[in-house]
Amino acid sequence: xxxxSKPDLDAFLRKTSIVAIxxxxxxxxxxxQVPVWYEWDGTHLWIVSKPxxxxxxxxxxxxxxxxxxxxxxxxxxxxxxxxxxxxxxxVEDWWPMGYRLAERYLGKHEGDAxxxxxxxxxxxxxRVTPTTLKSWDGGASxxxxxxxxxxxxxx
Numbered sequence: 001x002x003x004x005s006k007p008d009l010d011a012f013l014r015k016t017s018i019v020a021i022x023x024x025x026x027x028x029x030x031x032x033q034v035p036v037w038y039e040w041d042g043t044h045l046w047i048v049s050k051p052x053x054x055x056x057x058x059x060x061x062x063x064x065x066x067x068x069x070x071x072x073x074x075x076x077x078x079x080x081x082x083x084x085x086x087x088x089x090x091v092e093d094w095w096p097m098g099y100r101l102a103e104r105y106l107g108k109h110e111g112d113a114x115x116x117x118x119x120x121x122x123x124x125x126x127r128v129t130p131t132t133l134k135s136w137d138g139g140a141s142x143x144x145x146x147x148x149x150x151x152x153x154x155x
Contacts, residue, residue: 002136002138003134004136009135013038013069013079014039017104018071020036020038020067020068021036021067022034022035022067024055024085027061029062037102043129045127047125048094048097048101048126063084064083065083066080066082067079068081069081074139077136077138077139079134079136080134081128081130082130082133083129083131084129086126086127095119097125098119098123102114102115
């Protein structure tokens, strides 16, 4: 299995606008999954959320989480992070990350408008510290479709 190098992993996680899937455990210890925007700093994965979101309440009870980020088109790339989440309560200082996330996922104009409209809402940071981080680089795996995609992209 071809894995991403650390520089390629960091670049993928920092530049892609793929919505991640965050999995927590609900109060009955059942998996609870939710799509989230995220930011990667090279060590931790960060999420900004409303404090009353169900997945935030799940983290308050059990800090074990996993996050999956995967492309939907060739060459397939996927990253699985398993780790612990810490909640960092914020009220006013979430805006810089909020603007970066909104611009990344919505574009500059729509992103800024979204944050401007919701800026007064209370938010909490979720900091995910990976205990396991796995990646798969489908374009480097030697599959015929992966090679064809790479050659087409270079042309």
